[in-house]
């Protein structure tokens with residue numbers, strides 16, 4: 574399981590995408606305060622982890638990820654930011670920490686990429702102290718994604734992404750069963766939060782980092798014989814043309830977040 578199931582080829586596009594996205598992720602649900610000891614599971618390049626660390630003076634924030642490339646970037650960030658941060662290469666399914674080590678364990682858009690999300694959640698529970706919080710942020714139900722007007726090229730990118738996640742053992746529709754997973758692992762005070770429906774206008778898609786991700790997704794799909802490499806430039810050209818159409822809109826899946834509390838009775 575240590576092999577990183579994450580779909581994308583790591584590149585500068587993803588790095589800047591994660592950096593920008595980390596600034597806007599809602600963190601009010603994490604009940605951050607001074608002194609907390611926190612774990613970010615699947616921390617990627619560590620941008621969200623660093624943002625969290627700024628809210629916990631005197632505490633400590635750990636991030637783990639199974640991608641050596643992401644952890645290397647995160648470790649540079651830890652050194653340059655002088656925050657109380659530590660990044661470790663590890664698998665979410667087997668966390669390298671003692672039981673009851675953390676006040677808060679959270680994850681953002683990771684569980685859908687894992688082959689055994691219930692096992693990862695059990696691990697998150699194990700390393701949380703009794704009364705501590707476990708939070709899964711930003712999972713989705715990707716069956717709801719669609720573009721208006723229809724854009725076959727963009728549909729293909731989404732299809733390539735989803736089938737890639739599935740081929741790696743992940744579940745892009747995990748959001749639907751996330752609350753039930755929290756119940757299965759014995760958490761209490763479970764709350765679910767769904768973002769309102771959201772969409773991105775084509776011209777904003779062109780400006781944002783999202784479109785930069787289309788190329789590595791297609792390259793990965795081409796490497797696995799899902800699309801022809803020769804098609805790629807043409808597909809990207811069609812997507813850009815669609816983005817420039819007045820009114821073109823990508824309807825994004827709702828983001829689903831769940832939090833729960835480790836009880837004395839939690840296994």
Ligand SMILES: C[S@@+](CC[C@H](N)C(=O)[O-])C[C@H]1O[C@@H](n2cnc3c(N)ncnc32)[C@H](O)[C@@H]1O
Pocket residue numbers: 574575576577578579591595614615616617618621637638639640643663664665666680681682683686687
């Ligand atoms: C969509 S990214 C999210 C990164 C980060 N949480 C963020 O919001 O920017 C998914 C992350 O999960 C990591 N990942 C995938 N499988 C993993 C595993 N088995 N154990 C730990 N991390 C894993 C990937 O390397 C990647 O960094």
